[in-house]
Amino acid sequence: MYDSGWQIDPIEKIDLADQIISKITTMLFEGKIKPGDKLPSEREWSEQLGVSRTSLRLALKALEVLGVIDIQPGSGVYISRDNSRLLINPLKFMRNIYEIDAIELWETRRTIEVALTGLAAQKADEEDIRILDGYVEQIKECTCGSDFSDLDAKFHKAIFRIARNRPMEAVMLSIDRILHRERYELTGVIRSEVPALRDQSWRFHYELVEALKENDVVLAQEKMLEHIDQIENAWRATGTQQRLCTGGALSER
Amino acid sequence: MYDSGWQIDPIEKIDLADQIISKITTMLFEGKIKPGDKLPSEREWSEQLGVSRTSLRLALKALEVLGVIDIQPGSGVYISRDNSRLLINPLKFMRNIYEIDAIELWETRRTIEVALTGLAAQKADEEDIRILDGYVEQIKECTCGSDFSDLDAKFHKAIFRIARNRPMEAVMLSIDRILHRERYELTGVIRSEVPALRDQSWRFHYELVEALKENDVVLAQEKMLEHIDQIENAWRATGTQQRLCTGGALSER
Numbered sequence: 001m002y003d004s005g006w007q008i009d010p011i012e013k014i015d016l017a018d019q020i021i022s023k024i025t026t027m028l029f030e031g032k033i034k035p036g037d038k039l040p041s042e043r044e045w046s047e048q049l050g051v052s053r054t055s056l057r058l059a060l061k062a063l064e065v066l067g068v069i070d071i072q073p074g075s076g077v078y079i080s081r082d083n084s085r086l087l088i089n090p091l092k093f094m095r096n097i098y099e100i101d102a103i104e105l106w107e108t109r110r111t112i113e114v115a116l117t118g119l120a121a122q123k124a125d126e127e128d129i130r131i132l133d134g135y136v137e138q139i140k141e142c143t144c145g146s147d148f149s150d151l152d153a154k155f156h157k158a159i160f161r162i163a164r165n166r167p168m169e170a171v172m173l174s175i176d177r178i179l180h181r182e183r184y185e186l187t188g189v190i191r192s193e194v195p196a197l198r199d200q201s202w203r204f205h206y207e208l209v210e211a212l213k214e215n216d217v218v219l220a221q222e223k224m225l226e227h228i229d230q231i232e233n234a235w236r237a238t239g240t241q242q243r244l245c246t247g248g249a250l251s252e253r
Numbered sequence: 254m255y256d257s258g259w260q261i262d263p264i265e266k267i268d269l270a271d272q273i274i275s276k277i278t279t280m281l282f283e284g285k286i287k288p289g290d291k292l293p294s295e296r297e298w299s300e301q302l303g304v305s306r307t308s309l310r311l312a313l314k315a316l317e318v319l320g321v322i323d324i325q326p327g328s329g330v331y332i333s334r335d336n337s338r339l340l341i342n343p344l345k346f347m348r349n350i351y352e353i354d355a356i357e358l359w360e361t362r363r364t365i366e367v368a369l370t371g372l373a374a375q376k377a378d379e380e381d382i383r384i385l386d387g388y389v390e391q392i393k394e395c396t397c398g399s400d401f402s403d404l405d406a407k408f409h410k411a412i413f414r415i416a417r418n419r420p421m422e423a424v425m426l427s428i429d430r431i432l433h434r435e436r437y438e439l440t441g442v443i444r445s446e447v448p449a450l451r452d453q454s455w456r457f458h459y460e461l462v463e464a465l466k467e468n469d470v471v472l473a474q475e476k477m478l479e480h481i482d483q484i485e486n487a488w489r490a491t492g493t494q495q496r497l498c499t500g501g502a503l504s505e506r
Contacts, residue, residue: 017314029349054307058314061270065315068346083351086343091420093321096282098336100419107372108420115364166353167344167361171424 016051020059023049024068028079039069039077065089083166084173091174102179106235109175110228112168113156114221117208119163121220124212128162132209139202148198155205162212200230269304273312276302277321281332292322292330318342336419337426344427355432359488362428363481365421366409367474370461372416374473377465381415385462392455401451408458415465453483 027033039045046056060077063069067085070078080086094100124132135155142148156176160169204227211220280286292298299309313330316322320338323331333339347353377385388408395401409429413422457480464473 018318021318025346025349028346035350058311061311062315062318065271065274065319066342066346068350079350083347086347087340089319090339090343093278093281093319094336094339094420094423096278097288097321097332098419104418104420107368107418111364111368111421115360119360165357165360166351167347167357167424167428168364170347171420175420 016055017058017062020049020051020056021062024059024063033079035079035081037079039079041076084170084177087170087174088177091171091178095178105175105179106228106232109172109179110225110232112172112175113159113228114224116160116163116165116168116172117224118217118221119165120159121212121215121217123164124162124215128158129209129213131158132162132212136202136205136209139205152201152205159208269308270311270315273302273304273309274315277312277316286332288332288334290332292332294329337423337430340423340427341430344424344431348431358428358432359481359485362425362432363478363485365425365428366412366481367477369413369416369418369421369425370477371470371474372418373412374465374468374470376417377415377468381411382462382466384411385415385465389455389458389462392458405454405458412461 024033033039040048042053042056042060046053049056060069060071064071067080067082067087067089070080072078095105120128132155135151135158139148139151139155142151153176157173160172163169204223208220208223208227211223277286286292293301295306295309295313299306302309313322313324317324320333320335320340320342323333325331348358373381385408388404388411392401392404392408395404406429410426413425416422457476461473461476461480464476
């Protein structure tokens, strides 16, 4: 065997698709592409980047599954505007691979929703309060169960937005989608079987907004904690399995 | 134009790569494949699933970027054992796309680390305490700055694990990796410039473990909050830019 006296380390191949993803990440960071932007066609882009369409397709599929881009057949490829999509698939996989149970999701929900409520109490401005007051008014007058569910969901999402913390907002929106079926069933129970609970629910929304108006962080957090405990207890009473049913891998659009 | 009198909706094409990802998700959920398992070769698997190797490659690349699988060139494809990898790329993209700033990451860290500390105080068993005591002893005797950093990181990771809430643990581990450079610089400052701060840091670790031994949730959370505030203040004092520098898209292994 020929011995040159020195050793050659093999050249480390950097995956081309990974390089394309890094390139797109950098362009996003530098603001060259923004949420809502349409990306060039596959042909145009593969020419600009000097890569094969196969490699580009690999990168785009990965970015789609991550929730970074929307591929709309017949229309084009867009940078997603919805930051919550980024965490839905990871949380689904976490649940599926590591058998995350509902107790862990409820602990997470309680922690983050209470924290966001505290931040909302600090940060809510007049326009925020006007929007929340509107929901409270609609919740009071609402007699239809599915409308009630929708209003309730919108109210909670408004609180997350007002808190202005997007990592925690994204975690909550993802957990919310995962727990969505349960939430719907519970608000259904509240509507149809125990009218007193609907009144209790309205009162919670009303009192929470009053606490936000006063920037009363402690009271707002107490109200939210009590509310989550009530829902969790109702959820436990329905005897839902602790290991949740799973949907498919990809987030619904 | 020929008018049949009825409308034909176009057939919705379900992307083959998406179907493969769903299939793998289901297999994970059903426990047919588990973390650490080696997947069949590309050729074998594409035959078993009845799909082209191109489609399989698209699905595997997406799952790799998500952190679900590790592709080890020359060895094979494995289901990842590291649940924190699932959130690193999504949080990086969130930061890059939506310009998440450091304040939001610190708010998130404070919320989740304090919550995990409370859960750890409830759940720590004798073996957990033995491990933490070991770290406290090593931290006391440690004089090397980089060792100190490593021990500190291990201590915090142990707290996350003891809390036994994997969604929140994964969020914390991901934020930790993103804030890693700052953490390292800060512990460097503690070591080399202000020895009194190192003593203060040791005292924090010691007192926190004492609170965990007593299952004192409130005290443990107070200690952790104080500790995070100190680090955040030190971080602010270094004048680090609020918008963090970004690394590449793919998580380091």
